Amino acid sequence: MIRDITLGQYYPGDSPVHRLDARTKIIGTLLYIIELFIVNNYWGFVIAAAALFAVIALSRVPVKFIFRGLSAVFIIIAFTFLLNLFMVDGRVLWHWKFLTITYEGLSRACFMAIRLVLLIIGSSMMTLTTKxxxxxxxxxxxxxxxxxxxxxxxxxxxxxxxxxxxxxxxxxxxxxxxxxxxxxxxxxxxxxxxxxxxxxxxxxxxxxxxxxxxxxxxxxxxxxxxxxxxxxxxxxxxIHFGKGDVVAAILMVIFLAVIIASRFIPDLF
Amino acid sequence: MAFIEIRDLVVQFTRISEDGSETAGKKAIDGIDLDVEKGSFVAVIGMNGSGKSTLAKCLNGLIIPTSGKVLVDGMDTSDDSHIWDIRRRIGMVFQNPDNQIVSSIVEDDVAFGPENLGIPPEEIRERVDNALKEVGMYENRLKGAHMLSGGQKQRIAIAGAVAMKPQCIVFDEPTAMLDPKGRESVMRIIRQLNSEGITTILITHFMNEAAQADRIVVLGKGKVLADRTPDRLFSDMELIDRAGLELPPLIELREVLGLSDSIMTVEDMISELKKQCR
Structure with missing residues (x-):
């Protein structure tokens, strides 16, 4: 099982994402992680996930390959999800013996889980596409x-x-x-x-x-x-910056602006 | 002047006891004189602890002699100012294929040596491609090193040495951890490199590998027991016994059948047997 972990492993390829300068990808990934913490509603996550899937599609790394390697990490995410779900006080949604799920708990658990999933897939995209x-x-x-x-x-x-x-x-x-x-x-x-x-x-x-x-x-x-x-x-x-890196940098700035703007639109739920 | 000259070489390890005092330890090498000519193929054999690997490490200054001299192309290995010139002339391939690969990706690992030499990028590219073609691993250049078999890893290690364009490569038991198939492929590459003019020093404990060299040096307890051609070595049963060696299977068969000492290859054996049967 331990050998299946893809975290930190390279998937050989020659896509536009693979060809980017490593520095662009490092900065891009750092920026993406910061942006995930700027997000304060589900619209932001929808945009961030869409951007991530665009990158995955562009990189031509099989989705199955990405997820197979992350199965071990998802156990940890499930654990944090459950912790958040049961430990937060607030309006009671469901109650059974000592277990209580609150509205706030559910929303915070979902929020954290989505953030973690995007964060891990986002950063593993960097290692998957960069030698x-x-x-x-x-x-x-x-x-x-x-x-x-x-x-x-x-x-x-x-x-x-x-x-x-x-x-x-x-x-x-x-x-x-x-x-x-x-x-x-x-x-x-x-x-x-x-x-x-x-x-x-x-x-x-x-x-x-x-x-x-x-x-x-x-x-x-x-x-x-x-x-x-x-x-x-x-x-x-x-390594040297190319045309692709300029395009990537422009896209990153636009993405940052969109994410910040997303804070001000009303939430999905 | 020979390419490598070893004069009265002694390597003695010091034993450091718990209170920090140093006492003289075992002599791994005890007075060796040896010349290796350019382009030759020398095998070094001997039992465990005979000093084979220590001798190998003396050749490129990984171990500095306690006394005596090792001269490579006229340069002394104990002279710090020449150490990098010596190491770029003498490449080295070690026993464990896993522990000598520095980079995860095959071609990056092969490039490690030339990068250290400060060669311009375009030339490194060319050298890496040529070295990988030489060992038949060009198709695998973008693979992860951990995905390869032991024999393939060892070929990558050889490519890493070849990419530095050395005049000599020292192989320190390169096949000891490989399966028969990997062993055969590595030996084929060693012979091929030697035929291209690279001086080859092969340390091994497989007698059939040593038999492929021009010359075999037998070590025992840090001394040279014998230094001669394979056919002359393998006909001296008394020496073989004394050095604790085994005969290669073919030679053993020859001895058992009582055939002539001139038989050294499978082809010789076949033609001799055919003659005898008639």
Whole structure:
């Protein structure tokens, strides 16, 4: 199951969205997340969802592919939905024993759930359409001004590249360790929460040790390939703004204006 | 002057005890002299702990000799000012295919070396494409590295070394973690690169792989036990025993059947057997 998570995975393609500069997509995504919090009524969400589906359609990433990877995240959303549903006081809509659903609770639960779904799909669109290396390159460029005050931008970008690269490897490693421990009779499924958390220790310790070993191997391999920090380094794919990025920027400004305007129209419900 | 010259090489690890005091530890390499000519194909074999991998890491300055010298193209590996010149001349491919790939996407990983060398983007593109074609992975250039098989990952690692246009590639047990199919494909690429003029040093414990080299160096306890051509090595049963080695299956068959020492390939064996049957 853990291997199905698409969050942070790239879907190869050559759509207008894929071709955008990584910086445009990073800023666009950040802006989108902020906009989701500017929204204060359902009209705003309708507009935001429409914009998101336009981007998905344009990117040609199969919708099934996006949702399959998010199934684990939806469990968390369902949980927050239920929490909001039952925990908010207000006008009572439905009552059974200790469970009470209020009008305010229902509306806040729906609101939060929609916001979270859009937020997660929106940000995974960025990682789905941008190669990890472009993403980290873009971030390195965006952070460059902070380099002047001593922020090690190249190192941060490289750390992220390596982290993304080793997520699948470490997951495989975890799978292997779990199977090896289960083969020796380890029990990860029964007991209360505390016992289960304790039973994770025999997984985490070998995982830590093997990640140190991987780190050492990788450091040697990088040195053997002449890695000596960010200075004097060139890139195969220099990122640069194109026509598409100008169009995207204009659309983003218009979208921002529409979202702000949506605050002032009467709500759907 | 040979391309690589190793003179009286000693590598001794220091043991640091709990109170922080240092004592001399094991000698991983204990006085090795070796010359490797340009364009040659040298296999290094030996039991576990014989110093094979340590020797490999000395060649491009990943390990600095305790005493003695390693000269690459006339440059000393212990001289810091030449270290990057040495490493761009000697590429290296390691044992574990997973732990040497830096980037998630195949072509970005192959580009890592040339990017470090500060080569202009257009030329990197060209080198990456050529290197991927060389190892037969061009079609997979946009794939995620984690989607590939072990053998394919190892070919990507080789492409990463090739893209730096090295004069020599050191393979440190490149096939140890692969299945037979992956092993065969990696060996084919190694032979092909050598035939294109790249000096090849192959560290292995598969005797049939070592048998494909021009010359085999046998290590034992940090010393060179033998340094000769495959046919001369595999006819010396006493040495094979002493070094704790196994014969390649073909040679073993030859010995059991009591056939002539000149048989080194499957083709030789077939023609010899045909002759005998008549």
């Amino acid at each position: 990890p290396i472009e993403l980290t390159d873009g971030l390195e460029k965006l952070l460059k001004p902070f380099g002047l005050i001593g922020l090690p931008t190249h190192e941060i970008a490289l750390m992220m590249t390596i982290a993304l690269r080793f997520i699948p490897t470490l997951m495989e490693e975890t799978d292997k360790i779990i199977k090896a421990q289960e083969a020796r009779g380890a029990d990860f499924e029964s007991g209360n929460l505390l016992q289960r958390a304790k039973s994770l220790i025999p997984i985490l310790i070998p995982l830590f040790i093997s990640s140190f070993r991987i780190a050492q191997d990788l450091a040697l391999a990088m040195e053997a390939r002449c890695y000596h920090g960010g200075s004097g380094r060139t890139r195969m794919n220099e």
